[in-house]
Amino acid sequence: MNNYSIPNLKNACLAIKRLADEETGLSIAELVEELEVPRTSMLRIVSTLEEEGFLRRSGRKYQLGTTMLAFGLTALKESNIREVARPMLKDLSLATSETSHIAQLAGKQILIMEVCDSPHPVRAASRAGTLADVHCSATGKVLLAYTVSDLADFFDDMTLTRRTANTITTLPDLAKEVEQTRQQGFGVDNEEYTIGVRCLAAPVRNAVNDVVAAIGITASVTTFTQRRIKEISEIVTATAQELSSRLGAS
Template identity: 45%
Template sequence: MKPAPFPAKSTSAASVVDAGAERYVIPNLRNACRILKLLGRSTEGYKVADIARELKIPVTTTLRIMSTLTLEGLARKVEGRFELGPILIQLGNAALAGTEIRELAQPVLLRLTQATDETAHLAIPCDDRSLIVAVQDSPHPLRAASRPGFLAELHCSSTGKSFLSFLHYERLAELYPAGTKLTKRTPHTRTTLAEIRREVEATRKRGYSLDDEEFNPGVRCVAAPVYASDGKVAAAIGITAATVRFTRERIPEMGAHVLAAARELSEHLGYHGHESS
């Protein structure tokens, strides 16, 4: 006698997971997400009362959410109406960069590693950090490179310095106001605004940035900015190597390789101009 078949389940595995996830939902965080989606549907913006009525959220709750979103730059108020905030442009660019740029960068990183025999990496700006999104490892057993997903401080990483020099140049004082205490990772790390400004000017002059044992002892890195079709810095590409191989004498040579790779990737992104910054 055959065993009776298992009774058919009325819910799918996905719905069970979704139902379980509902227990961990933060209602007002979800409401904030719903509001952002609503704001994205119109270029004219919404009044608080309109948002509350459309999404069936209490007006007082809506007002508190909008105040928070505005404070964080996710929304802004223009003539009594709320619209999407400027920070979302940066987040959107970062999301695109993390997918499209990474795919376009892989063959460029491979060629850069083949030309230098060292580890190549790609990073995108992520708020006040540099986010590593792709790495092409060196054939050497001794490697010195962060892995994809790593967030590095701007002031002491080569890709971060490229962002400071070519993307955040006008915002240095804002990023590092008086009294800011920066992490001193090694004895070589520059931690004052005056030191950072000097480093930024040197970077802009030569076109590539240098991490000279400032993030990790015994590790030297160079990087250069990658431009999108609109002429704005979208990423930075660089190489990382142990100082025993990447000596000071090789900095100009490595810098030239990185600049060439950055120009190639910029062209793939539709940029055909010259860095005017």
């Protein structure tokens, strides 16, 4: 530790980083055990962070709060990906007549960075700044397929929450789905997150060809039918490739 380091501030940073990786949150006892911080100190740290909106409490567990999300969105405003993607999301929405979005991994979840609404008055809702489960979203499957080498290690002891009857809730089944996503070059959420909503996404690469985001659409199953998957996948994949090219991918 250097002479300018403040122990409690450092511990607060460690707590925030640890909670960013835990979808369901952690209790005071769990934070104390994992970070090896005295219970009294952790209580004061967590209480202060909660008061300032950095954390929120759900039962006995704590999760990241709205202040952290606001900071994240502020950082995203400076993101080259977000700026370059904005006009392309508009084109994607016009080409498919559906709501388009782009997302990145945020710990063990995905963060919707930018959204362009469908031109239709009745449309599937999606909102910038939303955190979503990675295992049952199209963008999440894409990011798992291209950025996570070991699913068991990534999910550790996390539960794959069942959102609908279609949600994949076991690692072996998810591994098969992720492999299919990798082979076909796009991921599909087939009413796995919300009944009546289908999503499709493809990977976005940067200048060194690393996958850094996923771009896709969210739509009602009444307009985005199974028959349209091939059509939509070609449009979304082409958009992802064009965005990747603009970001310097070869």
